[in-house]
Amino acid sequence: MDRTTKYAKMVLAGEIKAGKPVRLAAQRHLDDLKKSKNKSFSYYFDKETAEIRLDFYNLCRQYKGDSAGKPINPELWQCFVQGCVFGWKRKEDKLRRFTEVYEQVGKKNGKSTDAASTALYCMTVDGESGAEVYSAATSRDQAKIIFETARQMVMRSPELSEYVNVLTNNINVPSTASKFEPVSKEAGTLDGRDVYLGLIDELHAHKNREVYDILKGGTVARSQPIIWVVTTAGFDTNGICRERYDYAMKVLEGVIEDDTLFAYIAQPDEGDDILNPENFVKANPNLGVSVKMKDLMTKAKQATEIPAAYNQFACKHMNLWVSSSVKWMNMEKWNRSGEGIGVDLTHRRCYCGVDLSAKLDLTSVVFDFPLGDGVYAVLHHSFIPEATMIEKEHKDNVPYSAWVRQGYLTAIPGEVIEQQWIMEYIMAQSRKYQIVEIDYDPWNASEFGQRMEAEGFTCVEVRQGVYTLSEPMKDVERLAVQGKLVHFGDPVLRWAVSNIVATADSNGNIKPDKSKTTQRIDPGAAMITAHSRAICDNYVDLEAAIMDDDFIL
Secondary structure, X not given: OOHHHHHXXXXXXXXXXXXXXXXXXXXXXXXXXXXXXXXXXXXXXXXXXXXXXXHHHHHOEOOOHHHOOOEOOOOHHHHHHHHHHHHEEEOOOOOXXXXXXXXXXXXXXXXXXXXXXXXXXXXXXXXXXXOEEEEEEOOHHHHHHHHHHHHHXXXXXXXXXXXXXXXXXXXXXXXXXXXXXXXXXXXXXXXXXXXXXXXXXOHXXXXXXXXXXXXXXXXXXXXXXXXXEEEOOOOOOOOHXXXXXXXXXXXXXXXXXXXXXXXXXXXXXXXXXXXXXXXXXXXXXXXXXXXXXXXXXXXXXXXXXOHHHHHHHXXXXXXXXXXXXXXXXXXXXXXXXXXXXXXXXXXXXXXXXXXXXXXXXXXXXXXEEEEEOOEEEEEEEEEEEHHHHHHHHHHHOOOHHHHHHHOOXXXXXXXXXXXXXXXXXXXXXXXXXXXXXXXXXXXXXXXXXXXXXXXXXXXXXXXXXXXXXXXHHHHHHHHHHHOOEEOOOOHHHHHHHHHOEEEEOOOXXXXXXXXXXXXXXXXXXXXXXXXXXXXXXXXXXXXXXXXXXXXXX
């Protein structure tokens, strides 16, 4: 039995555990095999061509880890995908049936390796003269991932390197006048292509449909082109990738008839517990090969404790489309964090995070103290206009006046918050603590930074995007879960942290989503800003270290 059909039968027999979309793809293959015996059915399965494609893996060499230099040994699920795409043909002209492939599997399941092998096959064995193969993305770096994988394969393959030339941004086969290049919208290299095989990597990350449409439009002169999407699920449920996913699901379910689209979507079934290791394989067909069970179990454990980590795990490792926004902090963990840790902060080094907000709103200051051994302490204080405090108290349903009496909040006379109050507060605290620097969002605080620098402080601008805030947000989550963040039970900070909603980009980076937040988050924002710098602290107290018997210069 050929490997393509073997996989389909094992899936439907329950010998291989798979989710509904894969079961539907397997059933489609077997149903079409039966239909192909009828003259009225337009397609047939050429198992010899399918096996030739699978045998081509033997010429492609691994280049990472312990397997570097060894031929690629495809898993049975990969045999099914490749066998279907290259084996199914049209009866009328014996050309390929499928001109578009939608392949969605979890992270680290060998998508790039498979796509690179496909590119090399289409340039060499597939028989197309002048084949133009492209790996496409919105950025140069993303576009080069598949291409670089293919380049490394050729360099390590004695058989392929004899016929294939490898350059920095071009792989070519002189005997067939074929080439493979990475192209991207960022580099302006997409237009005017005569596409034979267009590999679109991580379509979920594309902000619009431009790359997909340009490549699709570039196939019109070819008799059997392929547009091949290789991706994980994403967070943008309105983008081109979700559009193609929904379409592919309708084809698999028989709602839409499209004999030119092949889809392989590895995901759990509705109602499955995605944190149960028994279900991991449904989204990770390479489980035990390129995906490690231990790693997924570790991430699943984090997902049970950190809300944002749950969304990340569901999307990237269990291949499910999820909302990009989620409550950020596990407040049960937050409330217990730091219990039993005694600390004297007097004269300690700290990073001062400031969230000035608008003059009519809450303004917050947080001092973040790296205490060593992975423990941090945060001290918070906020300011509110006295004239509007009672009105805001009723509107926000928050006890601002009680917090003022408890000393967590200062009510400033008048209707606006003057920066001088914040400056004087920080200068007063600098006599208690060793303030390394003042960290602030430059968007509405450039004057504040200049004035504090004039007072002798080091000031650092911290922009409020995912690339700046993701790491500190995730680290604060981790610290709270591990009980290593000392916050002294501050009720204002607790309230603000509970209000934060995290939004993720296509790469899993997170930041506070103010559009989804109905309550104020200023103290939490100031804490994250301070922590973005505190986690970079590498100060060593040499005098104390020298007293340590284990200290070595």
